[in-house]
Amino acid sequence: MLDSNKNRDELIEQYLGGSMSHATSIAFEKLILEDKNLAKEIELHKQLSAHFNENYIPLKKGSNTSDLDTYFRSHEAKNILKTIENVEAIHSSKKKFKFPISIAASIIGVMICVVGYLQFSKNDLYEDYYTENDLPSLVSRGTKNNLQNDIIVAYQKKQYTVANNLYRSYIDSTTVFNENIFIYGGMTYLELNEFDKALLEFHKMTTSNSIDKSKGLWFTALVYLKKEEYTLLKETLHTIVQKKGNFNYKKATTLLQELD
Amino acid sequence: MTQPNANDYLEALFEGNEKVVLKMYEDILPKVVSFVKKNKGTHQDAQEIFQKALYQLTARVKVNKFEINTSFEAYLFTACKNLWRRELNNRKKEVRNDGVFELVSEEQNNSKAILEQERWELFEEKINSLSEICKELLKLYFKKTSYKVIVEKFNYANENTAFQRVFKCKKRLADLVKLDKRFQELC
Numbered sequence A: 001m002l003d004s005n006k007n008r009d010e011l012i013e014q015y016l017g018g019s020m021s022h023a024t025s026i027a028f029e030k031l032i033l034e035d036k037n038l039a040k041e042i043e044l045h046k047q048l049s050a051h052f053n054e055n056y057i058p059l060k061k062g063s064n065t066s067d068l069d070t071y072f073r074s075h076e077a078k079n080i081l082k083t084i085e086n087v088e089a090i091h092s093s094k095k096k097f098k099f100p101i102s103i104a105a106s107i108i109g110v111m112i113c114v115v116g117y118l119q120f121s122k123n124d125l126y127e128d129y130y131t132e133n134d135l136p137s138l139v140s141r142g143t144k145n146n147l148q149n150d151i152i153v154a155y156q157k158k159q160y161t162v163a164n165n166l167y168r169s170y171i172d173s174t175t176v177f178n179e180n181i182f183i184y185g186g187m188t189y190l191e192l193n194e195f196d197k198a199l200l201e202f203h204k205m206t207t208s209n210s211i212d213k214s215k216g217l218w219f220t221a222l223v224y225l226k227k228e229e230y231t232l233l234k235e236t237l238h239t240i241v242q243k244k245g246n247f248n249y250k251k252a253t254t255l256l257q258e259l260d
Numbered sequence B: 001m002t003q004p005n006a007n008d009y010l011e012a013l014f015e016g017n018e019k020v021v022l023k024m025y026e027d028i029l030p031k032v033v034s035f036v037k038k039n040k041g042t043h044q045d046a047q048e049i050f051q052k053a054l055y056q057l058t059a060r061v062k063v064n065k066f067e068i069n070t071s072f073e074a075y076l077f078t079a080c081k082n083l084w085r086r087e088l089n090n091r092k093k094e095v096r097n098d099g100v101f102e103l104v105s106e107e108q109n110n111s112k113a114i115l116e117q118e119r120w121e122l123f124e125e126k127i128n129s130l131s132e133i134c135k136e137l138l139k140l141y142f143k144k145t146s147y148k149v150i151v152e153k154f155n156y157a158n159e160n161t162a163f164q165r166v167f168k169c170k171k172r173l174a175d176l177v178k179l180d181k182r183f184q185e186l187c
Helices: A008-017 A022-034 A036-052 A066-073 A075-112 A114-129 A146-156 A160-173 A181-191 A195-206 A214-227 A230-240 A249-259 B006-015 B018-038 B043-064 B072-096 B106-128 B132-142 B147-154 B159-179
Strands: none
Touching (some): A022 A036, A066 A075, A066 B043, A075 B006, A075 B043, A114 A249, A146 A181, A146 B147, A214 A230, B006 B018, B006 B043, B006 B072, B018 B043, B043 B106, B072 B106, B132 B159, B147 B159
């Protein structure tokens, strides 16, 4: 039953925040179906949430696009597209023409400072392939997962020793947790250059029952990349590319090509 | 060649001035390539997105009398980012093979992408008209940051105060969007 003392905004907040009871949610969803304005309000909230999270949400059905459609069918629009395509072709061919020059430049660069160049490219690869976007989103509301939130906040603030201490306390004090926390644990070790301990945490993830367990493989690969253990790195990447559904399958494929 | 401005670039697109359009490719495309490659895409993907963004921009200018208020580069880069998110979402849908695919022509596809870009600009404009505190609060709220973290960050008395502040900011933003004449068309 819906609580008549609560105003509409509060009910929307409860519904979207997931703090409504199952029975109330069902009653509220019935109300959404009946009330177009309420449905629009919920839709707007979802769109704003997607905007803040840089996610994509499609346009509502039935939007009027006829004027734009007509323009795209016009000769003028087709001519513009032709210009863009021509320029793209010129740009691509110019790039190809420049290729031998860039090779020559690279060879000279390598001859001048082989050691420095190699060191730079190795570090560069890790920087290229590690992104915080790959870290799982675990922050939750309420008081239930305070310590878990604290780990993530400390990690995001780059306080890796603090995050690592919190992580160890958390793992010792609880038996029920989201396995994705292993990734944060492993990353705190990796940031502190404790490679073996990092590998252990990622191994726990890989061998867990989580649907995200393949993330463990990717982060294991990152350890080898940072550690510059290329044989083990390639072995791990080969395991990732065996299955298209594995986390960062495409990135692993590209990295393998770069290494080869 | 001196650095062209937004009007020079648009004029070049409408007049078919390949030299100026090429300059656009040389100056702006590398940034788009870098973004797309960091986000699960290839050089080829970036080129396609760049081409679409340019093409759609010309239609916005022609049909909707759109004017660029930022720099040309900033506009185009944002449009490319949004188009790439759209593309990634479509690819995900294809992989999952979920739902019935709506059959849309290339023209409609371009038109819808334009309206989505307009919606993005509407939201951005309204968010930017909020106070700095509201912006920050909403950023944290929508990223599902716990109220405990919000309380600490803003030195609020308790979680209930944080909840009330977020609630007010969210309502203010929703009201601003709803009062805009573009709301009915785009949201």
